[in-house]
Amino acid sequence: MNLASHTESIASILSSQQNRPGALLPILHDIQEALGFIPPDSIQQIASALNLSRAEVHGVITFYxxxxxxxxxxxxxxxCCAEACQSMGAERLVEHAKQRLAGSKHGECEVKPVYCLGLCATSPALMVGEELHARVTPEKFDRLIEQMGIKT
Ligand code: FES
Structure with missing residues (x-):
C-alpha cells in the first residue's frame, strides 16, 4: 500500500469516527487494523481531525x-516468556531465535515476547500466526523457520 492510499484510508476512518466522543483510541485501532501500523506521517492528519496536538496523539500511540x-x-x-516457559528455557530460545533471524531479510520475521499461550504443561511454547507449538527446542525452532521458508 502506498502513501496516497494510506492517506485515503486514514481520511475515511477519520470521517466515519471523528465526531464520536473519545474517538482517538478507536481511530488508532481502526488505522492499525486497516494498514497493519500507524504511519508516523499520519499523526498530523489525525491530530487536525480531532483538534488535538501532535504531541497528544503521539503520546497515546507510544503509551500503548x-x-x-x-x-x-x-x-x-x-x-512465551512467562514463568513456566522461562523455567524450561524460553530465554535461551529467544536468544537463539534472535541470533538465527539476525541474518534474515529485513522485515521478513520478528520475534515478540508474549506472556502465556496456555501451553504451560508443554513449555516452552511459541505461536506463529494462529499455530501453537509446544516443547520448542532450538533445533525444533530451526526446523520451523525452515518450513516457513525463512532464509537465514
Ligand atoms: S507460561 Fe508459557 S505457555 Fe504458559
Missing part, C-alpha cells in the same frame, strides 16, 4: 504497546 509505527514483519513469532 499494542500500537506500532512501523509496518509489521511478514512473519511474527511469539515466544
Amino acid at each position: 504497546h499494542h500500537f506500532r509505527t512501523t509496518p509489521p514483519a511478514r512473519h511474527t513469532i511469539e515466544i
Whole structure:
C-alpha cells in the first residue's frame, strides 16, 4: 500500500469516527487494523481531525504497546516468556531465535515476547500466526523457520 492510499484510508476512518466522543483510541485501532501500523506521517492528519496536538496523539500511540509505527514483519513469532516457559528455557530460545533471524531479510520475521499461550504443561511454547507449538527446542525452532521458508 502506498502513501496516497494510506492517506485515503486514514481520511475515511477519520470521517466515519471523528465526531464520536473519545474517538482517538478507536481511530488508532481502526488505522492499525486497516494498514497493519500507524504511519508516523499520519499523526498530523489525525491530530487536525480531532483538534488535538501532535504531541497528544503521539503520546497515546507510544503509551500503548499494542500500537506500532512501523509496518509489521511478514512473519511474527511469539515466544512465551512467562514463568513456566522461562523455567524450561524460553530465554535461551529467544536468544537463539534472535541470533538465527539476525541474518534474515529485513522485515521478513520478528520475534515478540508474549506472556502465556496456555501451553504451560508443554513449555516452552511459541505461536506463529494462529499455530501453537509446544516443547520448542532450538533445533525444533530451526526446523520451523525452515518450513516457513525463512532464509537465514
Ligand atoms: S507460561 Fe508459557 S505457555 Fe504458559
